[in-house]
Amino acid sequence: MELKQWRCFVTLAEIGNIRRAASLLAVSQPALSVRIQRLEEELGFALFDRQARGVRLTEQGARLLPHAKRLLSRAAETDEAARAIGRGAFDRLEIGVTPIAALSFFPDAMRVFSAAYPGVVLALTEGLSDELEEAVAHRRLDLAVVHPPSSRDDLVVREVARDRFVAVVPATHRLAGAERIEAADLRHETLVEVRREVGPVVFDRIASYFSRAGITARVNQCATSSISLVGLVAAGAGIGLVVESLACIARPDIRFVPLSDEPPSLGYAMCHRSDLPGELQSAFLHAFNAPKAGAGARPVLP
DSSP: OOHHHHHHHHHHHHHHHHHHHHHOOOOOOHHHHHHHHHHHHHHHHHEEEEEETTEHHHOOHHHHHHHHHHHHHHHHHHHHHHHHHHOEEEEEEEEEOOOHHHHHTTTHHHHHHHHHHHHHHEEEEEEEEEHHHHHHHTOSSSSSEEESSOOOOSSSSEEEEEEEEEEETTTTTTTTTTTTBBBBGGGSSOOOEEETTHHHHHHHHHHHHHTTOOOOEEEEESSSSSHHHHHHTTTTTOOEEEGGGGGOOOOTEEEEEESSSOOOOOEEEEEETSOOHHHHHHHHHHHTOOOOOOSSSSEEEO
16 A cells, blocks of 8 residues: 555545545546555455545545544654755754853753754753763764863864853852952952862963962862852852852852953853754754843854
8 A cells, every 4th residue: 555545545535526636636537546446455445435426435434534644644754854864953962061051041042942943852961071072072962062162173163152250259248249349359368169170161261360460369168060169158168250150049148249350251162073964053053142041141143
């Protein structure tokens, strides 16, 4: 049995007139009649009662019709999936994201992407930039959001957003109510920072900020992530510098205060292999550059 026979059956059943059904199917009336007859022969029972003014489904034909419609619907879905695969599209994408990006613009961007491609499942993996880049290079991930610069030359790394650093201060600290904090204000303060081996880009940007101001940071504790750093500040361990997007962590015992003196910033980059289909590259660039609900990250237009 061929799909064209089932299409003829469903079309004729819905229209009830051989001439009009043949016209809709762009076949001759004799050709339509032959296809229906052959389908009936293969099935072993009649599908239609022929009448002077048209045709009417037999009881068996009426029972078969819903199954035939589902068959054609699945065939259409399969055809569309084949075309999508031919265009390089996917129904599931493995996406990597750093912990900071996961709390920054990334959720907004993924909502934009999912609205445009509701049939694509996004499977997320969290990791550090170098881990994610390696996973992309070895095809364990299709794409990742990392923090440039990258040391790899086998990947495309394109900056899509940038986030300014701010100070996170205990709510009871004298600087908690300041409109802005200058680097000099932190000269005698105890600081909390992220370990360099965990976040080398973040560590080096903050170190450069203090170096420009001629300040040697007095570090009390080192955190394993910017998120745990916020927790240490809330516990009274000191003052920390984090990206502005982390101000979404609303705790009554901390305050986020902007920095003066050209504060450092952190970039977010779309990282992928060169063979990622162009359609997907454009879709993610559009999502990453859409207006963000987050307080900090700002898109970098291509």
